[in-house]
Amino acid sequence: MSAGPTPHVTPDQWEFKIDDGTNVLRRWDWKSFRELPSETVTVDLHCVTRWSKLGTTWEGVSLDTLFGGLNTDASHVMAHSYGDYSTNLPLNDLRNKQAWIAFRFDGKDLAPEHGGPARLLVPHLYLWKSAKWVRRLTLMHQDKPGFWEIRGYHIYGDPWREQRYSGE
Numbered sequence: 001m002s003a004g005p006t007p008h009v010t011p012d013q014w015e016f017k018i019d020d021g022t023n024v025l026r027r028w029d030w031k032s033f034r035e036l037p038s039e040t041v042t043v044d045l046h047c048v049t050r051w052s053k054l055g056t057t058w059e060g061v062s063l064d065t066l067f068g069g070l071n072t073d074a075s076h077v078m079a080h081s082y083g084d085y086s087t088n089l090p091l092n093d094l095r096n097k098q099a100w101i102a103f104r105f106d107g108k109d110l111a112p113e114h115g116g117p118a119r120l121l122v123p124h125l126y127l128w129k130s131a132k133w134v135r136r137l138t139l140m141h142q143d144k145p146g147f148w149e150i151r152g153y154h155i156y157g158d159p160w161r162e163q164r165y166s167g168e
Helices: 030-034 063-067
Strands: 015-019 024-029 039-046 052-062 076-081 086-090 100-105 119-121 134-140
Touching: 024 030, 052 063, 063 100
Parallel strands: 015 134
Antiparallel strands: 015 024, 039 052, 052 100, 076 086, 076 134, 100 119
């Protein structure tokens, strides 16, 4: 499921950045990103529409690797995607082997309709927090809502607390 049309970004067009809202702090093109150490993880996914898929296998680069050595006092991140989608996350939810920039699913390159060539994967939160077609993470000093959060989805999205919509 997607909020709009599927962006078709080829690996030679893809770029990923971490910024602070003003300055680019880190930047990778596809080649330099793929040279980073990757890992394979098996995780359960939970969608706000009340389905779960257990035991999914992904390959990607841990956000611990991407944030490695980066000193910040930011508390939150806004994930931005090709196609103008965004979602907010606490920075702590992206650390300690909790999140990846994934580029393979079930041993195959990630298809465009599933966020390829790369998507954010944050399996302990509802799937809308795992932004497809990710292109940038912006560090923030306070939380602010992204695309679905502005439209009434929960600001955090914990599936175990059934935090689907604002006020839950």
